[in-house]
Amino acid sequence: MKPEAGACLKASMALAVWLALAAAAGCAPAPQGDAAIRITHAQLLRTASTGFTPAPPVVDAASLPQRPWQALTLPHISPRETPAPAAGGTPTLTEWYRLDLAGLGPWAQPAFLYLPRWKNGGQIAIYADGRLLYQTEGSLTSNGYNRPLLLRLSDGAGVRSPVAVLIRLTRRPGNGSALSTVWVGPAQALAWRYQTRHFLQVELPFMGAASFLAVGFFSLAIWVRRRHESLYLLFFAASAMAFLRMLHYFVGGSYLPMPDAWFDWLTVVSLLWLVVLVNYFLERLHQQPLRWVTPALIVVTFLCSVLTVPGALSLIPDLNRITPALYMALLPLALLVFADALRHALRSREREVGLMAAWVLFTVASAVYDLALQNNKVSPEGLYTNPYAIIGLFVMFSYIMFRRYTGAISEVESANAHLAQRLQARETELQASHQRLRKVEQEQMLSHERQRLMQDMHDGLGSSLTSAIRSVERGVLSDAEVTQVLKDCMDDLKLAIDSMEPVEADLLLLLATLRFRLEPRLEDAGVALRWEVQELPALDWLDPSAALHILRIVQESVANILRHTRATEITVSTTVEDAGVQVTIADNGQGFDVDKALGEVAGRGLHNQQRRALAIGGTVGWTSGPAGTHFKLWLPLRRMAWGANTPPDS
Numbered sequence: 001m002k003p004e005a006g007a008c009l010k011a012s013m014a015l016a017v018w019l020a021l022a023a024a025a026g027c028a029p030a031p032q033g034d035a036a037i038r039i040t041h042a043q044l045l046r047t048a049s050t051g052f053t054p055a056p057p058v059v060d061a062a063s064l065p066q067r068p069w070q071a072l073t074l075p076h077i078s079p080r081e082t083p084a085p086a087a088g089g090t091p092t093l094t095e096w097y098r099l100d101l102a103g104l105g106p107w108a109q110p111a112f113l114y115l116p117r118w119k120n121g122g123q124i125a126i127y128a129d130g131r132l133l134y135q136t137e138g139s140l141t142s143n144g145y146n147r148p149l150l151l152r153l154s155d156g157a158g159v160r161s162p163v164a165v166l167i168r169l170t171r172r173p174g175n176g177s178a179l180s181t182v183w184v185g186p187a188q189a190l191a192w193r194y195q196t197r198h199f200l201q202v203e204l205p206f207m208g209a210a211s212f213l214a215v216g217f218f219s220l221a222i223w224v225r226r227r228h229e230s231l232y233l234l235f236f237a238a239s240a241m242a243f244l245r246m247l248h249y250f251v252g253g254s255y256l257p258m259p260d261a262w263f264d265w266l267t268v269v270s271l272l273w274l275v276v277l278v279n280y281f282l283e284r285l286h287q288q289p290l291r292w293v294t295p296a297l298i299v300v301t302f303l304c305s306v307l308t309v310p311g312a313l314s315l316i317p318d319l320n321r322i323t324p325a326l327y328m329a330l331l332p333l334a335l336l337v338f339a340d341a342l343r344h345a346l347r348s349r350e351r352e353v354g355l356m357a358a359w360v361l362f363t364v365a366s367a368v369y370d371l372a373l374q375n376n377k378v379s380p381e382g383l384y385t386n387p388y389a390i391i392g393l394f395v396m397f398s399y400i401m402f403r404r405y406t407g408a409i410s411e412v413e414s415a416n417a418h419l420a421q422r423l424q425a426r427e428t429e430l431q432a433s434h435q436r437l438r439k440v441e442q443e444q445m446l447s448h449e450r451q452r453l454m455q456d457m458h459d460g461l462g463s464s465l466t467s468a469i470r471s472v473e474r475g476v477l478s479d480a481e482v483t484q485v486l487k488d489c490m491d492d493l494k495l496a497i498d499s500m501e502p503v504e505a506d507l508l509l510l511l512a513t514l515r516f517r518l519e520p521r522l523e524d525a526g527v528a529l530r531w532e533v534q535e536l537p538a539l540d541w542l543d544p545s546a547a548l549h550i551l552r553i554v555q556e557s558v559a560n561i562l563r564h565t566r567a568t569e570i571t572v573s574t575t576v577e578d579a580g581v582q583v584t585i586a587d588n589g590q591g592f593d594v595d596k597a598l599g600e601v602a603g604r605g606l607h608n609q610q611r612r613a614l615a616i617g618g619t620v621g622w623t624s625g626p627a628g629t630h631f632k633l634w635l636p637l638r639r640m641a642w643g644a645n646t647p648p649d650s
Helices: 001-026 188-224 228-246 259-288 293-307 320-346 353-372 386-474 477-500 507-524 546-567 594-599 601-615
Strands: 037-039 041-050 068-072 076-078 093-098 111-115 117-121 122-128 131-135 149-152 166-170 178-179 182-186 528-532 570-577 580-587 619-625 630-635
Touching: 076 117, 076 188, 093 117, 111 122, 111 259, 117 122, 117 166, 117 477, 122 149, 131 149, 166 178, 188 228, 188 386, 228 259, 228 386, 259 293, 259 320, 259 353, 259 386, 259 477, 293 320, 320 353, 353 386, 507 528, 507 546, 507 570, 507 580, 546 580, 594 619, 601 619
Parallel strands: 528 570
Antiparallel strands: 037 182, 041 068, 041 093, 076 178, 093 166, 111 149, 111 182, 117 178, 122 131, 122 166, 570 580, 580 630, 619 630
16 A cells, blocks of 8 residues: 555544544543532432423422432443333333532532533433423434533522432433433533534534535536536535435434434435445446445345335334444445455555545444444443544545546646647747748749749840841941940840839839939930829739839830920829829820821830730820820729730830
8 A cells, every 4th residue: 555545544543543532521631720520420210101291391309209219420321121012102211310419519600511422312301409401302313412511500600509410311212321421610611621522523523514515516516517527426426425424413403304214214324325335436446346246235225225214114113223233234345345445455556545445444443433332332422433434535535536636637738738749849840841931932933033034134125135236237227226226225124123122012112213214314315304293002912023014114105205206395193093093104295196006016015015004904095196195004002813924025
């Protein structure tokens, strides 16, 4: 067994020793300066009667049967007797305990009587000098016998205590009874004894049962959401059975919510089913159940539950008489459950199984002690230890469920950490793949741009140079014409270079670059340039390829003006029209017939402008007359589906 299981065994033994010491609190010497008196001698008188009658408010000693009183020593135990048949009702036995207080007091404080514990399957009444101080009401079995009593004997300081105290116990002869020692003294000397025992016998069992049940309902709520986790349902069932089993430790007397027979049946049967649930819980822990133990427990518990059900058809009219026999029959099965749990704990060295085995050991020991206490085989001043065994069960169950809960959280955290590692590795892999793709994309983009420039230079600059070379070879061009051809080639080269500059979707920046290139040429030709542009929205589709198309279109328009119109002034303006922008180039030249120019082979430059505009989703148009020509280039604000092929150069 692991050290934790051994520690739990030691803790169980320490708890048992502590309970024994606490049980002795009722008979321990009083603190220094305490004037309380412990009464250990009494006299007993037994009288036979029929039925249970309320205690009279006043009892005269002369009215009691005149027979010798039996001297005895407290604590005192009356064994179970076989009742004699009685005509006209249930045979009962009344026991009168007389305590002589003639030599006591007076005290500086009001005197109290403290009775640590009494046991009686019937009624109890306490008289001081014949005056009724206390009596039980309601239930004859759950009559508050587990509660200590602290009663006022005198009404004020300096008043002598009563001369005699009578304790009347009325019971069935077959039940037996017991009475602990009695203490008499001031409240300050008895309060700590009473409070300690009341806490141990009543309050602590209630708090343990209520806590167990509260956590059980929490487990039930978890099970409703997680039906496959049957341990949570098992925890709730065990908490409910434990609560029902412990009811008679803190509920009784006039507060009993049901008939005695049903209340007795409920507390007895709940213990039987609790043993079944604990065995099943242990089997779930070590996963190696004994095949016949659980079925045998269920069959025995079911039969006991059915055979003892109160009612007209009940086979057992008085459950109290056979309760010890039921517990004796249950004890071997509990020992078997303990032995099986201990065997698996030693074999598997599992902490949880070892802890439950230690708890079962303590429970079996407490069951033996409680059985002896119930059958009046030990001092009645002892405490029932079954509530502490159930509290220990609550602690064990809670600890095991806590370990399962934290284990599940650890598994989730481990799974999350593993997933995080996998995700990190995947992100690293994707990042590396992304870098490779970007590198490939950049290489493809550079290759595409290189091909575009080569194609553009081949179609534009190359074509112009080739034509110039052939013309020079044939001698058909003058020096001035050759110079003009070379200037045109230089402009084409500059436009190709300018199209590579980033313009950040700014059309005005692109036109300003073209203006910088064309102004020297316009000045040489004696043509004035009027620049009337305005702010334009960004064109998100304006990339180097589209920029080159726009530069070519505008360059072609200016070149046509310089070659053919004899204009002295050119005006460049921009506007926003019809979800697009418009560039207008106007001159004051002689104009031309647009339709005729477009229809002639010589109008190839105009066709090139149309094709380039179409390639970037735009349109071009001309309006020409004697007063000059207006060229308009319209470009969309958003990218449109246009052709990707660059039209051939002129």
